[in-house]
Amino acid sequence: MNAPQPLQLHQPSSWLPAHSLTVALDDGSVTRTEHHSDAITGPIEYGWRAYQQHGRNAFTFGIGRLADSPLAGARRLFVCGYSHQWESFYLSSAGGVAYTFKHFGIPWVTLVGRAAQPSVLILRHDGNAATVTLEPIPDLESLWRDGYRRASDGAQLTGALAVQQAMLDRFGVAFPPKQVRALAVGPAAAVTWEGTIVSNPVEKGAITWVTEFCGRGGMGSTLFRDFNIAALLVGGAWEPAKESTKAYDPDFEARFGDRYVKVEQRTTVKYSFDPKTGTGGTFGSNYAAMGDKILSFHYQSVFAPKPERLAQMERFVRGHYWKQFQEETIANKQFEHCGEPCSVACKKMNGPHKKDYEPYHTLGPQIGIFDQRAAERVNDVADAMGFDAIQLGGTLGWLFEAITAGDFDPTELGLPRHTNCAFAASPPTRRSSTSSPTAPRTPTTPCARSTRSSGMSAPPRCAKGSALQRRPSTPATRTRGRATARFTSRTANAARSSPTNISFQGCSARCRSWANTTSSTATISFRRKRSGNGTSRG
Template sequence: MILLEIDMGKNKVEKQEIDASGPLEAAITIHKKYETWRLDPLSPEAPIVFGMGPFVGGKLYGVHRLIFVFKSPQTKTLHVSALGGAAYKAMGMGAQAVAIRGRAEKPTAVFIANGQVEFAEIKPSDAYNLIKELYETRRDFFIQNDARALVVGPASWTTYNGAIVSVDIDVKKGEFRLGAEDFAARGGPGTALAQGHNVVAIVVGGPKKPLYEKAADAEAINQLFRQRLGKPYLDVLNEKTVKYRYDPKIGTGGTFGVNYPHYRDLLPLFGYKSIYMPKEERIKHADLVLELFWKPFQVEVFEKAKSWYNCGEPCPVVCKKVWRGKKVDYESFHAAGPFIGNYLLQEAVPVVDEIDKLGLDAIEMGHVIAWLFDAVYTGLLKPEEVGLDDVPAFDPSSFDPVKDSRRNAKLALALVRNFVNNSTDVLALVAKHGIRKAARELERRYADRVRERGVRFRDLAVYAAYGAEGYMTPNFYWAPGLVAPMYVLGRYWTNYNPTFMSPEDFAKTSYERAVAEALVDNAGICRFHRGWAEPVLKELYQLVGARPPAALYREIAYYAKLSGAEPMPWESKRTRDLVSALAKELGSKEWRFEDYDDYYEWWIRFKEALDKLILA
């Protein structure tokens, strides 16, 4: 595949051909070449690599994700983040992947089209304004190349938690396309791009054409699907993506529409404090969430009008559901909603808007807000130490769903802004180091409060630890696999179901899911399309004449070991309780988790089983 290596310090571009099947394999090759396991994640010599899979530009749908691979300032090892739809515009950039190295002298925008690269100084701004400014100042480039911008927001310059933000523009009208906004966010890729390389924006475009001619051969694709799955391609696609488009059995669709009625009382509330509630109490809260948070969305998006869109590539799944002009996904709205003690949908919108404009990872920000809310509520912190003027309502048992939701949403909005502005010493500490390292420092700084309250800062958070300082918070599900000792978390590279089993069986199912997800990312395929893609992925590579990938997950695990960022045993009580409470909920008789040794045994047996599978 063709890769452009861009040295920002020298404004130098090198076009090279490397032996790689997709962006993930290309990134592993580049990181091995420069031995980046030795480097700080924000070193200018630690590249951020992005690219697309081999199936772009043809007759397959959902194959235009842009995949970012980087050494994460959060986990301290390789992380993978994906941005939907952007490869539909990036396919004309003249390479299948790009590696950004070196550090520009001043904040810089990079323009890539048809193998040509340009550089321009640009002033950082909020993400949405920055995209508009790029369009207004380089309108000709956008129109000639049907381009799309990938930008960082203010959070990438002041926190570990910066995302890469992209909103597609109708280049003729200069207007944002409804629903066509997405974020490569988990693990801090925006922070790596901004602080490591002084890059504010990357604008990609160029002539649209398939990388491989066979990807545009509809007859050959249909023949492949008939042989393997007994149906033509579109029939299989429609069957496998029904959840994300519209499921007539439950009368809704998309992650937000489906998850609340499907998971109900198993969805985490109040920073996972809901795991301590009896089932009947959780059901009462789930009913409130459905009535106040889910129903307003359901009525307007499915009953009154079908405001469904795609991510920027032509795709019949139209998974982007828009409520009053705002794209609504489960993860981002749960982060600004029930997870932080806000059950009112309309109150979540300004919080999500602010998170998006500032360029933050919404999932991580939900964890930060919930953790700091809980620390203030329990008395470990004073409100003014995080720039607040009130104490959050963070006890589910005494929660007023209307009054307290409004209070918490107002406080969350202030906290998000204060966090990005580093407004207090505590917030500056968290913004620089993240939850895990900040919790340790706060325990030292406020040791008297920890003794008085009988709880540590770390015990109010849920995260999986990596090495000495790295960590990752889970997606918003009550699922042990999301904190299990896997080498990449924060995505769905694990068994993410609300289930429990022996550590050996859990490791096997998690490893199988991780391998499958890595292959889908390497192919640049949207995971909403995984149902039809995974069974035929090997044959699709053969069809277009590309080489299938090698052992991707093994390479990532080996890199983590070299980086000193292997998974580490659970440090937080609430993380351990997430596992044991679900085991109890599901009636596990073998695992009762009566003391720390039980947790450690389950964790270590899982890790040993996983490592054996990786080496096998």
């Protein structure tokens, strides 16, 4: 069989000009460079070259050469630079932003130096030329801490969302109404290395609730702590030549046997709506196909037998968590897109809450939450603070598991008591050096470490909003330094008669007062298999 040939795409009638800008934030100078049309493939190669030239002193924004085409999915904004998390070059991207960034007329921008104070960088094409402006944000910490009330509807925005809207209100009037977009960092960028760059589409001068992120690598922290840039406004009056997707049909028909629009619809059915499963989006489709592969309580569910994992999926996920999504989002067709024209509308909403599988799973079942209201609360806080919710969920799951296992007293890190942080209800006994080849340690969380080093006030407690807790009948134990949580049924008879013992209990008064929410507490007991020598094994 012959290997498939690469798709030779039709070249748009008007490529973005192969120009770049280098902005020196310390003295305000701007250098424009014209590149040969074939010299740079795209924003990642451009970012890598800037990194090779300037090292950690460069941060780049860029869009691809198809960003001004009608092809959906080709309009992501890429940022590149040094990641303090990875201690090397890194890249991250946000969907839909390039659809607006293209109106700046220049596809690639490098930042060098450091602004004298926290600032917003304004990249605008005024109809004649690209302009660059740097404006200070003297009330940045106030916007993060106190929020910002949007005049159009009275909505009280917080964190990175507040900064976006404030910058649009102050400087957005200079842009064409439909050709401006804001990006901002939240307080997580100031006190951790895990901060993201947050961006929402703009409609009639107001940001929508569809939040996009340059989420991986802590690039928001790099942008703010190394370059002192807290926000950007991008866009302007530059216009590419108009063209239709029909110009690409011959290429797609030759390679895929159908027109571009048909190929797009066929290959993205999971993200829009799949009639076979009756759901759509990553949240709906992933849970619909997951079965016993459920991961919960920081992966501790993998130690449960298959029947118990299936029971957890059916009763807690499909019977409640996923069912809420189906009734609220899918049935009401609350579908949006990321800010670019697209037939897929992959953003599944419930009012102001965007439901993606990854954040609503890591800040959901992975930390013991199986209810949409509780998950919305904790995800909204994570988004506004400028965290990568997916990464934060992994961090919190690890933290709760470590507290449950007795690795350290959470109050030593300024966190709430064990009963408010751990998966188990009763305080465990801290492990001694004789119980494990690895000596006990008191780990320092990234946010605690960065807060102490920066001297700034800490963001909201990492665990706040987690009102659902796992309460196994026995404390979790560890073997050889790895998690081997011991899940048992409530009684031996229950273990023999039924593989599961799952129910909902009302949240305690202590939990309600701490999390300031009323929800349900999942009580889950897993029966573990035992090896021939009587020891537990996963």
